[in-house]
Amino acid sequence: SVRFVHHLLKEKDSLKAKAFTEAFLRKSIKRPERFDLQNMLSHKALILGYNRPRKEKRKGTKAKGLNARQKRELKVFEIKPEHQRYELFLPLHELWRQYIIDLCSGLKPTSNPQAVQQKLLKADFHGAIITVVRSKCPSYVGTSGILVQEFKHVFKIITKEDKLKVIPKRSSVFAVEINGFVSHIYGSRFEHRASERSAKKFKVRGTIDL
Template sequence: MEEGLVRAAIPRELVDVLGVEPQSSFKAKAFTEAFLKNSIQQPRRHDLQNMLSHKAVILGYSRPKKERRKSAKARGLNARQKRELKVFQIKPEHQRYELFLPLHELWRQYIIDLCGGLKPTSNPQVVQQKLLKADFHGAILTVVRSKCPSYVGTSGILVQEFKHVFKIITRDDKLKVIPKRNSVFAVEINGFVSHIYGSKFEYRASERAAKKFKVKGTIDL
């Protein structure tokens, strides 16, 4: 329809204004093409120099890497150095029962808080599970059974726990080294007595805290 209007004959009143003859198809066609050419806006060609002058062009950028300083980690003593310096040895003048009584009182309060008060209504199995992962430094341990009869009846405050032995200070100020294997220990807190089977307790205190113990019956020596 629009094409028909464009190609339609020029009205008579516009003949004089436009200077064309109404019956001249050649002139009408030339006029139409010229009109359309002037009316349609041609796309501008972008000037490359102008574009580069007014727009930021990112060519690439990398931040300088910061030099990482190697932190000097403090290295602890190895096992041989600890033995040479006698780090784990308690001096004879410090092997006194009364010196470790405050440690025992701290341990009692620690266990009571850990077990939720240790009331008579406390579940023994829950308390036992808590004690399996507890720290026993400061506890009063008593050997109730052992394959070595000389250990039976030995009682004192635990001052050092290793993987295979307990070191305790007795009431007569003597340092005793009791092997865990083939020994059963009793520990009493507020009337609650628990037994520790040393053969199943051969871990360091830090290792025992992260270990998952399976519920099993007691094992005789």
């Protein structure tokens, strides 16, 4: 009868499902011979273990940067004589001016001088025109130019005469003018690299001796 045929088909599908499940368990379980698969199939729920595929470690060495000695030997920070020209750095100066104006929210005549000074202490001065106004070494006084390199203890500037000058920060006071606003910088407070100075907290002092 039709019912009998349906029963046979249903039983056949059940056997197929059972065979498939047993095969799947054998494949999924480590060392299936240690388990009673028939007993496991009698439970309603069965938790299977899952192992994430291991990621292959990339082989290769991390690129190492140059040390201080190698940089000196390769003259990484040396400005070639043909590039020691004042006019070449004027575009850098214009970029610096706009950077400072934006940093100081317009640098208006009504700006608070102390607030501006605090921002300048942490600013990047590459491109600024600086002038030595006081120094324990009289030969530095009056020297003016565009700051092209700043190191921990010295400023390197290009003068209008296309001369590269190295000015020690310590024992010198520098003047910086932006839109009529003149700020004096004590070099002893700038004896940090530009990247370190941006994160440093400066204490307010009444006077600073050269």
